[in-house]
Amino acid sequence: MMDENGDRAREQQRAFFRGRGVDLDALPDQERAAATARQFVGDPDQVAADPQARVLDPGVDGLIVNLVTNGHQPGAVDLAGRTLRKLLG
Numbered sequence: 001m002m003d004e005n006g007d008r009a010r011e012q013q014r015a016f017f018r019g020r021g022v023d024l025d026a027l028p029d030q031e032r033a034a035a036t037a038r039q040f041v042g043d044p045d046q047v048a049a050d051p052q053a054r055v056l057d058p059g060v061d062g063l064i065v066n067l068v069t070n071g072h073q074p075g076a077v078d079l080a081g082r083t084l085r086k087l088l089g
Helices: 006-016 029-035 044-056 078-089
Strands: none
Touching: 044 078
């Protein structure tokens, strides 16, 4: 989940979890980290840094991206592509 400044993406993440009966803000830190461990959320710099550190640096050589909450919104796929292309170039 990504947008130009990260605020909307973080709200989309909270809404995604609320829709499944989970209030991220009410979870203890460890449970919140476990619930969101497979998500990259924020602005383009944050989203690029996170999979770089958590996925690519340890040795995985590719990514599959699923834009669950905002892939249908104009510009979301383009922004994700421009951001992540730099990592896999």
